[in-house]
Amino acid sequence: MNITEQERDAVYKTIFSRRDVRGQFLPEPISQQVIMRILKAAHHAPSVGFMQPWDFILVQNAETKQAIKNGFEQAHQASAEMFTQDKSEQYRQLKLEGILEAPLGICITCDRSRNGPVVIGRTIKPEMDLYSAVCAVQNLWLAARAENLGVGWVSIIEDEVLRSALGIPQDIDIIAYLCIGSVSHFKDKPELETAGWLPRRALEEAIHHDAWQPHQVNNSSER
Numbered sequence: 001m002n003i004t005e006q007e008r009d010a011v012y013k014t015i016f017s018r019r020d021v022r023g024q025f026l027p028e029p030i031s032q033q034v035i036m037r038i039l040k041a042a043h044h045a046p047s048v049g050f051m052q053p054w055d056f057i058l059v060q061n062a063e064t065k066q067a068i069k070n071g072f073e074q075a076h077q078a079s080a081e082m083f084t085q086d087k088s089e090q091y092r093q094l095k096l097e098g099i100l101e102a103p104l105g106i107c108i109t110c111d112r113s114r115n116g117p118v119v120i121g122r123t124i125k126p127e128m129d130l131y132s133a134v135c136a137v138q139n140l141w142l143a144a145r146a147e148n149l150g151v152g153w154v155s156i157i158e159d160e161v162l163r164s165a166l167g168i169p170q171d172i173d174i175i176a177y178l179c180i181g182s183v184s185h186f187k188d189k190p191e192l193e194t195a196g197w198l199p200r201r202a203l204e205e206a207i208h209h210d211a212w213q214p215h216q217v218n219n220s221s222e223r
């Protein structure tokens, strides 16, 4: 099956216009059909040895969301103290979650023991199952964007808070807590870029030819 030029362009448009959404969520609920489509996209992610280690916990209950928000607030306070003083002040100004505003939360987990201890492709690098679950997150994120839904990843929260709020057993790893919903608009650029936290790296800096090379400054031999 060939992808047409128009379909290719739609994929790139989705990739480049995807954003981490924190503050533009609208309260309207997401239809069950759309939720199932984005979950199906996540479920079709690649996975090591085809182990499909993920599960998806859908969170719509207001009290549960509040417990998660409280956990975020606590972790956010503790995190602010880890930065240098000026960064810490800037950090405190950033909006880094939309837990209560987003109509839907999805917690993605990884069952590392699914299908037994020996998995094709994970024999040497045991973390491959975790990476597989992250592939599901990315599929979900892009599918949601194609549905014009915003997604925000909230990782400033202790696993224990999510375990307790969502009843996740100790032997199941927590990969991501995502906030999902319709949005007033998608920003053109990452919020951290607009806020001056960090710029986007030049692609050229990330590309190496044949061997790892240290970064060059302005293509000159200054260092």
Ligand SMILES: Cc1cc2c(cc1C)N(C[C@H](O)[C@H](O)[C@H](O)COP(=O)(O)O)c1[nH]c(=O)[nH]c(=O)c1N2
Pocket (backbone or CB within 6 Å): 018, 019, 020, 021, 022, 095, 096, 097, 152, 153, 154, 155, 156, 189, 190, 191, 192, 193
């Ligand atoms: C693993 C992981 C974890 C987090 C994130 C992302 C990823 C990949 N990001 C979103 C992150 O800040 C964002 O992706 C970058 O700033 C780039 O912006 P766009 O995603 O392109 O809008 C994120 N954002 C946020 O507001 N709170 C958070 O806790 C996190 N955590």
